[in-house]
Amino acid sequence: MNEFMDAAIAEARLGREAGGVPIGSVLVHNGVILGRGHNQRVQKGSAVLHAEMAALENAGRLPARTYRESTLYTTLSPCPMCSGAIELYGIGHVVIGEHQTFMGAEKALEMKGVVLDVLDNDECIQLMTEFIRERPDIWNEDIGEE
C-alpha cells in the first residue's frame, strides 16, 4: 500500500518542482499502476486536470470492471469534481494521503459506498501546507474559492 502512496507522492513532488499544485495520484489495479498524474493547473493552464483526473486520463479508456476493481491513491482528499469521477467510474476504494489541509467530498463518497483510507501522511501535509502558504492565490483558484 505504501508503495502506491509513495508513487502518488512522487507525482506531487514533480508538480512542486514544476511550480505547480503539489498533488499527485495513481490508479492501481491488481497491484499494477494503470495511470499516474499530478495537478496541471499551472503547467497546462488546466481547470480540469486535478491529480486524480490526470491519473484517470493517463490510464486511458478502461472497461467498467477494471475501474470497479481498482484503488485510487491520492495525496489529498478529493474535491467534488474528482469525487464525481470516482463515482462515475465506480472506483470502490480510495486511499487518501491527508485531509487536514483540505477536506474534499469524503462524506458524499462514503454515502455512495466508497471505502476511504486516510493515512495522515506527514509529507503530504507538508507539501500542501507549504504550497498554501506560498501560493494561496493558485490554491484558492484550484478549489473554486478565488
Add this chain to the structure above:
Amino acid sequence: MNEFMDAAIAEARLGREAGGVPIGSVLVHNGVILGRGHNQRVQKGSAVLHAEMAALENAGRLPARTYRESTLYTTLSPCPMCSGAIELYGIGHVVIGEHQTFMGAEKALEMKGVVLDVLDNDECIQLMTEFIRERPDIWNEDIGEE
C-alpha cells in the same frame, strides 16, 4: 438562450462527425462564450473529457467569480463527474438539452442550489438516441457501465 444551446449542439454534431460521443457544451458569461467543447472519448482516448469538462478546459483558468456568474449549456444531463465540476466551481445555472436518454446527477445539483433548465430539445434527443443504438459499447463505457 437558444443561441447558446445551438452552439452546444454544434459541438455535439462535431463529435458525431468525428465518430465520437455526440454531446456538446459551452460555458457562457455575460452573453459571451468563454469555452466550448465536445466529448473526446473516441477522438483523444479520454476518460475525463466529457463535453462539459472539455468546455471548462477550453475556457482555461478563470477566477471563482466568473464561474459563479456563468451558465453552462450542455446537450445532455451532466453525469456525476461533470456535476462535481459544476459544484467545485460554483456554477449556478445549467441549461440541459435533454435528460430522456440519460439522467445525470440533477438531484445532487439541485440540492446544492444549482438552477437547472431542461429544454427537452428534439435534436439533442435524436443525437443520443441514434448514438446509443449504434454504439452502445462506447456509450456504456462513457458512463462507467461496461
